[in-house]
Amino acid sequence: MAKQRFLQGSEACAEGALAAGARFYAGYPITPSSEIAEILSRRLPQAGGKFIQMEDEMSSLAAVIGASLGGLKAMTATSGPGFSLMQENLGFAAAAEIPCVIVDVQRAGPSTGQPTSPAQGDVMQARWGTHGDHPIIVLSPSSVREFYELTIRAFNLSEKYRSPVVLLADEVVAHMREKVTLPDPGEVEVIDRLEPTVPPEWYFPFDNAMDVPPLVSFGQGYRFHVTGLYHDRSGFPTMRQDEINPWFERVFAKIEHHLNDIVEVQEEMMEDADIALISFGASARSAQSAMRLARAKNLKVGLVKLKTLWPFPEEVVDRVSRKVGRIVVPEMNRGQIRLEVERVAAGRARVLGVNRYDGEMIAPAQIVNAIEE
Amino acid sequence: MKQPMFHTIYPYLRASKKFPHVWCPGCGNGIVLGSLIRAIDRVGLSKDNIAMVSGIGCSGRMPVYVDFNTLHTTHGRALAFATGLKLARPEMNVIVVMGDGDAMAIGGNHFIHAARRNIGLTVIVINNMIYGMTGGQCSPTTPTGSFATTAVYGNIEQPLDISRMAEAAGAPFVARSTVFHVFELEKMMEKALNKEGFAVVEVLSNCHVGYGRQNDMGSPVAMLNWMRENTSPRSVQDGESSAKIARGVLVDKDLPEYTALYDEVIKRAQAGAMNTPL
Structure with missing residues (x-):
């Protein structure tokens, strides 16, 4: 029987990771x-998993990718500087399509900024921080309960789409404590990566014939190559445009077909x-309170809370911009x-920031x- | 009719991958790869159970040619990727191949910490004293006074001794040889592959194109001669001061390996032994 607990966001994240089947943290x-x-x-060694404290953040994500393979x-989890x-x-x-989850508990920045103060300044970095065009999935929790749920969802999406998933939390959500009822482990939907059903000589880890080709782990008899170079369907480096373009x-x-x-x-x-608040993370909590206060003043205010930041929820924002006068x-x-x-609103609604x-x-x-302005 | 005898290395290469390789004619990397494959064959490792991990540079291209589980990572980070892989699959033989810039400059910190942890990796550092792939810029192991495309007035920095760095960081096995001393190199690689912990083999290699041409050794032969003349077996060098570079098994000691220690951590965690003395 699921019981009520008083949890910190960070604890909910860790519990979510374990429930999703995470067995490695660097x-x-x-x-x-x-x-x-x-x-x-x-908690990880209790579950037979592995934890390692690395020498820096570059090696942390490297070890995560190695373990995933x-x-x-x-x-891994970090904050802005990391x-x-x-x-x-x-x-x-992203290039080698290795499932992994990166939690970024945002703090005030740039640079060292304010380590224990909240901010949401990493939105664009989460989308475009690494060089070159690449697909990415970014989720953002606004409560302790959501931190738990979205951690599980981050693992599921990363396994399903063979993509890194960034969980963009913030200092408020990570440090606050809330009363939550977590589901029993058996009730959690857990998605595992697709494994090949063909023998090694038939296996192409980067087969462009399907959106998400299966990924088998190292040491299973499928001896394949993984590289950050542009690669062909076998994983070997290529400079041929007829191999690069289909891969791109x-x-x-694989993301756009499954929005x-x-x-x-x-x-x-x-x-x-007739007024929409669009927000995410801890700011969505402020927005929710503001909505209630405005409603008490008979203002017709609604809230759209973004749990997925990237790919950006264009369809929803487009619909909202056609409906309301102000966002x-x-x-x-x-x-x-x-x-x-x-x-996305493209002038159809007036858009105003509160920053x-x-x-x-x-x-x-x-x-x-x-x-009220 | 007599069956033709094929070289030992063919079963370990990827026939499907188009040769020729990317390395320049006469490059030492081929000698390193040949020695490594012969050592693997002698030890009798299974191809399915080998992972070869590399970083960026000429050495980084090595895994693509071999029929193992192969991972070509980012510059300097090969050891960190390999650390995660080894923790996930401790039963695998994880071989990491790096160059001197890869292992000592951008990846220097990872090298120190992987050695300190004593995680069970076989680490081959090909030291050609230059950045070859990018066209001959000076590296952390370029000798003082040598010329490079970024040190046309002569290198004013001290070179880093890779083997001594490995030893200082706690690696339980450190050996050094050159691509001139092929049989010795092969034996050292065999020993390294048989070692449980972090086993380093530093291989002096020739980049006659990137390093040699700028330093009066524009041919592979000139560079191999330089290796013959400027290195000496450790037993000779022991007890006397020598300007020559020491070759041989420089460190071989027993230390508990990281993934084996982590299995003990799991046992303690599952027995509820938090914050109790070991």
Whole structure:
């Protein structure tokens, strides 16, 4: 029987990872994400898994990718400065299509910034931080319960689509404690990567004939090559355009063909709304309070909470922009999601940002003021 | 009719991968790969159970030619990828091939810490004293006074001694040879493959194109002669001061291996032994 627990966001993340089948963690200590490492250093070996504290964040993600190729569901957790260092191997994971989960507990930045203060300034870095065009999935939790659920979802999506998945949390969500009821382990939907059903000589780990080719782990008799170079369907380096282009098209298509499965938003009181709040992470909690305060003043305000940030929920924002006159985007940065909303709304609705980047949360009253403007 | 005798190495190469390889004619990398394959054959490792991991540079291209589980990673990070793989699959023979820039400059920190952990990897560092693939820039092992495309006035930095670095960082097996001393090299690789922990073989190799041409040794033969003349077996060098580079098994000691120690961690965790003395 599932019982009620009073959990910190970091604990919920660690529990979610274990429930999703994570059996490997490599990381480097950094505030405000270190709790996840500490918890998993205790919990993983209990579950027969492995934890290793690496020498830096570059090697942390490298070890995660190596372990994933060895067949373990693997993750790391970090914060902005470490996330910057991980961009190199995030690109490798995207190019080589190795499932892995990277938790970025955002703190105020740039540079060392404010280690224990919240921010949401890594939205664009999560999308474009590594060099070159590449597909990526980014999720963002706004509560302790969601941190648990989205950690499981991050693993499931990463296994299903052979893609790195970034879980973009923030200091508030990671450090706050909330009363949550976690499901029994048996009730959690767990997705494992597809393995080949053909003998080794028939196996192409990067077969462009399907959206997501199966991935077998090293040591199973399928001796294949993995590289960060442009590669052919066998994994061997190639400079042939007739091999590079189909690969590029497929790795983007594997995400774009499955937006209905990957993109998740939560709408609240949007039925009659003429003002929409679009937010994510801890700021979505402020937005929710602001919505209630505005409703008490008989303002028709609704909330669209983005649980998937990338691929950007274009279809939803497009629909909302045709329905409402005004969209308010509260976020703890200078308007990274607002720019995306403006792009999709394309002038159909007025888009207004509510921003803070000084290490403090956005207060609901600040959002109400923007609504009443 | 007599069956033709094929060389030992063919069963270990990928027939499907188009040769010729990317290395320049006369490159030492082929000698290193040949020695490694013969050592693997002698030890009798199974191809399915071998993973070869590399970084970036000329050495980084080695895995693509061999019929193992092969992983060509990012610059300097081969040891970190290999660490994760070895933890996930401790039963596999994980061989890491790196160059001097790869292992000592951009990957220097990973090298130190992988050695310190004593994780069971066979580590081949091909030291050609130069960045070959990018066209002859100076590396952490370029000798003082040598010329490079980024040191046309002569290198003013001290070279790093890879083997001594490995020893200082705690590697339980460190050996050094050259591509001139092929039989010796093969034996060292065999010993390294049989070692449980972090086993390093530093191989002095020739980049006559990137290093040699800028330093009056523009042919492979000139560079191989340089290796013959400027190295000496450790037994000779012992007890006397020598300007020559030491060859031989420089370190061979017993230390508990990391993945084996981690299995003990799992046992303690599952027995509920948190914060209890070992």
